[in-house]
Amino acid sequence: MGVIDIFCKLKKKEKPQLSERLIKIKKELKKRAKKINQSAILSEGEKALIQKIKEETLFLNKNNVTRTKAYLDFYNRHPEMHWAFLGHMVSRNGGWNMTDLKGGFLSKLLTRKEAESFFSFLERGNWLIFQDAFPQFMLYEASIENGLSLFHLLPAFNVSIFMEVIWESFWRDQDLYMLTMALIINEQSYLEDRVLHNSSFKKKVFNTLEFKLQEFLSMNHILLPYSQNGKQRLAGQTLRHFESLHERILLGKRLYNVLFKNNKRFLMTVQWANAHPHTGSRKDYWPHFFHDVDEGIPGRILKSRIKACQIAPGSSRIYSPRLEYAWKNITHTCAEIGDWYKDWSVINYLIPLEEIIDGEIENDYCKTLERLELAVLTKKAISFRD
Template sequence: MNNQPQRQSSILETIHKQLKIFNKDNLTRTSYYERYYDQNPEIRWALLAGIVSRNAGWNMTDLANEWFRTLLNEEDRHQLFAIYEASNWTIFQDACPQLMIYEQSKRQGRPLFYLLKEFGVSSFIINEWKMFWEKHSEERLCTALIINEQFVLEEAVLQQPLFKQVISKKPFFHLEQHTHLSYVLLPSIDGCLYTLYVRPFQKVSNRINLGKQLAFILFHPDTYPSIRSFMIHHPHTGSRHDYDKLMSWSPRVESFPLRLVYPVVTHQLMKRKDWSNKHTNVASYFKPVKPWKPVTRDQWVQHKWMMIYLAKMLKKWMI
């Protein structure tokens, strides 16, 4: 008797249940990405997603510290948090089933990627998973996942009215211009910081290029051991104290663990359109970044925090 449909139904039911558990908040998402990479190190994107998700958590809790409470009113801070949270949730909701189906495929020794249609995953990334199963190109799959998730994010979050409303506001515009709110940090175990930023981050091509550059730094032989060691030895709490306690300097502003600041947010699952149906020419996004030797940028980051502090003091003085 063929019980394959029954097994498939069981796999889908398990994934739906686990997705609800692991997509609870920024901490559960980050932890899942990093544990997944431990068990499936060939999926480089999972580790990249972990470090980017850490940054999302740090940005969320920054909004609750004294500096940002001075710089932005409560409505602006709430809207910014909503964008960070929605982006973090959306990417996980799309990517997690892909990661789980890959694990199931490994266990069964055969590709099960056709099941991803159940989760509204793009035909583009389904084809990339099939190609990876056959050719095992770790770098290509990582780039493909970067491309896919940025297009998913574009349509599900960044093209929505809330995002456009927030970035059009003068306080946010001035903060972004002077402090680079959209930079991503890659802390290392020895207290050094690697970082990149994107501007304007509204352009999907810029965010894809940023993702590829971050992957280059993360997996560069000179940086991977120290960044990976930081991630292993410092579980993500949402507080910037996760890494600033390792550095020779600190912004000296309170930074709270995420669950002390924000409740769990309930998201409405909306049916997504397949972005790849209208973006058929994506070959150019696979172009590798030009290699370079990663350098630490501690002073640059320190300068940006100083700019935020000065902006806060000016705002306080004006009030």
């Protein structure tokens, strides 16, 4: 079901009320959609700025570690840009998912070819989001430095007209929540045709038993680590239906609430992120549980090591490699051209969530780890019998 279908139903039932600001955005979107795209005449300074941003984005987009660090560095320069920190934390999770494919559990459940297909899927999505979002941040930074809006340059980076309208609105009204929600909508919609509807990924990833197995095992937690009273804690959310654009957008909105509505926990999460550079290994947040060196002894009979989120005394920790040792950098083909924006009704996602979300996830995550270990032990037992 597409965004338009969802909101056709929503309008019939609830008829969400648009604020005055959203009504202005609706009118501007409808007006922009009718305009014929024309190449703007750019000054030499604007051309130089565009080239500089493209080169910097390409340089920082080498792999998950470099792009994840770039989000955090930008957020530290501009803490008003909430999406940059949200993007940093979600990108950390993307890196952990990548290294899981070579880690202590999934490497025993997937073939090498399957693991490579999953990595390509995760890496492509991570790369695409960065090459779309980071130029927007660079233009924002340049606009602040120059004291004037430079968002008319967004088409040079193939950014959606939806974000052109939103950035111009933000420059006038400084509605931070609206900007953050718009970036969530934009990035997930941007991925929809380029990754979720990609025929290769559909065949090699979404239609495989292993992808369904991952959903069954709930290997789709988004974890938000923080330190409290010297103890490593986890908040977060779980995505149940990855292939649903609607669900991914709602997940982004819920993650925003978990991160930013509890100011004390938010500050602890930022502090944790700055104190723990992203490596791709889950050791970053739970060194008592994971290790970036494989401590397992080849040939040893596998037995259960996990109970109540602890490793049994005398047992090796779960292997979780650093990204640099798990996967080589890959060269991407250029992003597919095209604007995802089709209908103004998508702005209904800009309306704030009313539900209260506590972000409790540790119990579910621990149960997931236990189920994964059980799956590995079961597969090993079957292979012994064969």
